[in-house]
């Protein structure tokens with residue numbers, strides 16, 4: 001396979017703000033309602049809104065107009081990996097960190113805490129590959145480490161097929177600015 005480009009967005013729980021919940025769609029809102037811990041809620045809300053912001057940046061849409069399909073391949077319930085028309089996306093969280101990737105090609109990202117177990121690197125690489133391809137087989141796949149903006153964590157990025165990969169990184173400050181802009185945009189200014 002040829003070359004790939006990917007936009008990688010980092011954020012963290014510091015970006016959590018209950019006003020972000022107004023950006024959620026009804027399916028996401030129900031899921032958020034079911035999350036008991038503040039950390040789980042923060043990771044989910046920041047991840048869901050950062051995904052909208054990242055897709056909006058790639059497509060030129062309004063973040064509120066981005067439609068996210070979370071249908072599970074196994075059972076049809078809305079808890080599957082997110083899908084967006086016309087773009088490939090991957091979302092991961094660990095500890096306070098939230099990671100979103102968008103690409104024209106199927107892409108997978110994962111981030112895990114180093115204290116998760118003895119072979120976190122293998123796990124992270126396998127998980128990113130699984131998200132990109134549906135298999136943990138690394139043969140013929142491009143897998144690379146991603147620099148993580150916090151000590152004690154490892155992250156990886158995967159594509160099916162080998163080739164050059166251009167990574168555009170959006171750090172936590174850039175994500176925070178984009179989330180602020182999204183919050184400031186008036187609800188209802190975009191068509192559903």
Ligand SMILES: [Zn+2]
Pocket residue numbers: 072073074075076077079080
């Ligand atoms: Zn399911």
